[in-house]
Amino acid sequence: MLQRRVRHYRSLPAEQQRRVEHITQVMAAEKEWAGVGDFRVTEDMRVTIAGQAAVMVSGFQEEYFFDRLDTLVIHPGTVQFTAAQASRNPNLPAGLLDGIAWHHGPVVLSWGRVRRELKGHSPGRNVVLHEFAHHLDGLCGDMDGAPPLGDRQRQRRWYAVTEAEYLRLVGAVRRGEATLLDHYGAKNRAEFFAVATECFFELPHELAERHAQLYAALADFYRQDPRRWLPRLTPTLADPATSGQWVNIGYRDRRRDDVARMRAMRAMPTGDALFALGLDHLQMGRAAEALRVFTALVQNDPRDEESLAHRAAAQFQLGRLDEARVDCNAALAIDPDDIKALCVRAELQLDDGQAEAALADADRAVEASPGNVEARLARARIWLTLDRPRKAVADLNEALGREPYAAAAYFERGRAKRALGRHGEAEQDIARAKLLEPDRDWAE
């Protein structure tokens, strides 16, 4: 399986291959591999993922088995947020996640992404390397782009080189220049380390040519020189500025590409395409645009309760509370169990100080769909307002069991645990929420 699945393994010297085999065996057998929902994690998947992670640490003097990592969560497709979570947070990257590494927690990966990369769909990118780099980064203190380096001198050298390279990338991205390193690395120092690691193992020749000092720093940390064994992916290093080959908008951003989205939408029935466009607007926090789209849909079909409910959410975001209430009621007159309308109306009522009425709506939403994360989250917020933190924790545990990456659920559970005096756990939850969505304005 390693031979077939892991490109790096095929090129490694025999002695390093043995190390990779050993580490892969231990990881595949001893970690907890959890599939999301009904998704079954096969041995092939385990070996493919563990094998790539093993390559990263196969240069370490002492064999390292990712001891601090207990669980890997594997999604069949993209790791996705619900429209509801997204509608509350304009910064949330809707449906864009290929993986997450929790600080002191599980690594979450999209098998769809891993598989596409194996097929060579995105040269230079590797989500497994990316997420495991975050994990290594978090082994000593924060996930801040500084992995454990041992002695002071190496640390100083690391900071000097990576800080300069990081700022260089930030500057290039601001100016819109093409770079070898994924633009996503300019987000913060942790992403920079993860992106540089991807490049180090995927495009070592190119990285060494363009960023010699960064390459040396990474070779010093990983204790290996992939140039020695990995064949060059490109025959010659093309000039990124002219060839366009390495023009890097980052695969995470590329998915938001308007042209690609328009193409997909054109293939859909008009109503569905419009609805998808409205959801997109809502998720990106463009409530006014969402309102226009859902209004067109409602005009076309006044009994389209999905569009009514989503228009209510847009109205709510715009502070048009009366209009939101009218839309919720209209949607619920058509379908009394419309989850979205129940959740929006619950929020409206909570805002109005009518916690009991809000609770009735949220109860109904949870009853109609016990696994719905939006409904659980809405009810948990009401429990918190009613000073019932224990009930809130129960709902949020349920929500997080469904969506282990729901940042808002971690945040609310943190608040609930604070109210219960469980301060250590509370801070951990809140830190997780911020780790998952660092750009969001978390009002504590």
Ligand SMILES: [Zn+2]
């Ligand atoms: Zn990352």
